[in-house]
Amino acid sequence: MELGFQDLANWLGSGFISPLDEKAFAEACQRRLVRALQLPHPLGQGDIAVLVRHLLRHEMEIQGGASPSLKVPRKTPFPTQREVWERSGIAVLNEGPDFFVVSAEPWHPEWLPQAEQVSPETPLFKEVRRRSHEPVSGDPFLKALGYETYQSVGQREAIRTILTAPPESTLVVNLPTGSGKSLCAHLPAWLASKPVGVTIVVVPTVALAIDQERAFKAQTKTNIATAYYSDTSIEGQERREEIRDRIRQGTQPIVFTSPEGLIESLSFSVYEAVRQGFLRYMVIDEAHIVEQWGDEFRPEFQELAGFRRSLLRVCRDNKLPGFPTLLLTATVTESCLDTLETLFGAPGPFEIVSSVQLRPEPSYWFAYCGSEAERQERLVEAVAHLPRPLIIYGSKVNDVDHWHRYLQQSGYERCAKMTGKSSQLERLDLLNRWQAGLIDIVVATSAFGLGVDLPDVRAVIHVCIPETIDRFYQEVGRGGRDGKATLSLVLHTAKDFQDAAAIGEITYITSDRGRQRWEEMFSHKRSLPDDRFQVPITVPPPYNIDLDGSSIRNQDWNIRTLTLMSRAGLIALDAEPLPHIEDKEDFKQAIEQYRGYRTVQISDEQHLKVDVWAEKVEPARNQRQQWAFNSLKLMKEALRPKRCLAEIFSEAYSIQTRLEPSRRGVPVERSCGGCPYCRQKEIAPFQGATPTPFRVWQQPSDRKGEALKAVLAGEDLLGIFYSLPLDRQSERDRKRLILWLLKEGIGNVVAPQAIYSLLNEALVFLFEAYQPFLMPKIPTLVYYDSETILPEDYQQFTKARVPHIVFLPESTPDPTGCIPVLQDSF
Known part of the structure; x- marks a missing residue:
């Protein structure tokens, strides 16, 4: 039986003596409070006050009325003093020696511009859905990983583009958070691993490698290790050796590793796999890191380019087709794209498939603080009112240490920190506790975030000015991954401008x-x-x-x-x-x-x-230095915007089409969950449409079998006429013929749904109508039944310069009207 607010109220009112199953509760805030009270982990009075506030405010918003009241014990770990409750915006309606009766009201901080009219927290507690991706009809091979549909149109076009990538090509896959970017590595790797095949996925953090391994195991129902990272235990060493062995044998379908791990300890095994023709794809996840980290403290990211060149040379020396390279990212600036093209563009082609829609979940709030003391006061007030979980970002390690210490002293024990100085063990421990709901607040530098996919982060606070608009957008993007409203709050001082400029200065040598x-x-x-x-x-x-x-x-x-x-x-x-x-x-x-x-x-x-x-x-x-300056300039504008923040982000991420050498541009669809400009103009939060990418490859990988080439004899159009009604033998013949065509390399299928049952998990792309600008330029089967009308310009099939096999009923009339039956003149 599912439990709710009243069940939790009764449990608290009775002194929470008997144990409760947290999983029985319907709402995440209810489960978080029950978990905090029952598990033997540090718990401060500030933690309890704000979790109770979260419970009350959420109930108030979903019921659409006044705040409900709640009777809570007046004993540890609950606050025993009224002042603690009141600091979290909770009114004490009644009290006794062993209890308080409390209720909560919306937060309207006087120091936050526009907050007196609109409470910044209301959409968060109401869990307003800001993002909605409509599923897109799937292709047959999705069933290999248990899917029926694509998560978004961008994901569909990206996967189709990857599966038709020519040898030695490089493809940048630019998809927003929540549109299914991980499947763009997992699915092609799995399909290309039968009977043998290896895909390398380079990730920036161990946490991301472990998270990807977990997801891949769940999708493929396999139990082999795929995350390769440093581990000195006996079990860890055995695990690493087994992965290396499987890579050399071609039976490791995918491996998630760091650039250092790939270039060093995996190097010999990978070269052996390449010499035998086992390497299917080389993938770099979070590819924007190549520029952001590779220029400074992890040059191995840019050394991947040299490693890739060397592997491709081994392919050529052994007369093997080269592998495609995939660069996956949710955010790419023009500077970043130029860097990726410089490092990974040759031998080419170098292309980008992009479906960029700005995040609609965050609402943006900015407050200038006249002093550090004022910022500290406002931060503590915000932390006391905002829902959990939340992230606080600082720019410097010392600042993070200070804020973490101060919050713990202020009664927030369910608070942890992460910086670039955190050890691997500390990071993994923090991430495990964060994902298990044992931590409510993380204070961190930009080292925290990659590989951390906690869907229900409701607020991201910056106690700094990020040095680039790109860093700001990415860090705000840690919130609202479940598609529901999240809040971005920036508390900045005059000194932050100097710090941001110093951090953002690229340390290139003269x-x-x-x-x-x-x-x-x-x-x-x-x-x-x-x-x-x-x-x-x-x-x-x-x-x-x-x-x-x-x-x-x-x-x-x-x-x-x-x-x-x-x-x-x-x-x-x-x-x-x-x-x-x-x-x-x-x-x-x-x-x-x-x-x-x-x-x-x-x-x-x-x-x-x-x-x-x-x-x-x-x-x-x-x-490069000018790009960094321009990005900081946009960040400064965002603090006091005279236009919608969606326009500022669009300026940062839009990339114009380049004519010479040719490179397609990146359009950006605007969305805004609320910003100072929109609130002033009374513009409601909005979500833009998801852009549909057009066909990328002009010469995709050649899939035609020799037998099909012989049948076509150099022609691009083959008509197959069939009689109606189909008897059993004709049905069997049709099925055999279609399956043979699939085996011979047919890649696109334009057909009514009645034909889909013949396709099973075939590696083909389904279209309900002929769409030449969206369809990859690969052999295509077009099936017409008696109810489908052949267009007058059916000769368009030959314009694509790829084979088209067209099934038509014998009675199909000539659409030009020249003769009665098309078969007589075809």
């Missing part, structure tokens, strides 16, 4: 010093085939020969120099396989030596000349 570092590295080069070289990153620059070359700082500057040169087109990042060494100690030494070198290919023979650096490198350096 052209003069970069050239000197490159000259020194190149003078110690090792020659390789194909005009490639290995250069040491442990050599000090000539202008500072006393610098310890092996220091991390020196190596980082050398790596940044190579990154800048790659952006400028002087070199291309490359890689060499690690030697395979069985002995662990010898392997450790080999890795250390390997880490001291980078492999590059010379793209411009004038790479050592001063004027070439001035002409090519300096503009690349300046352009």
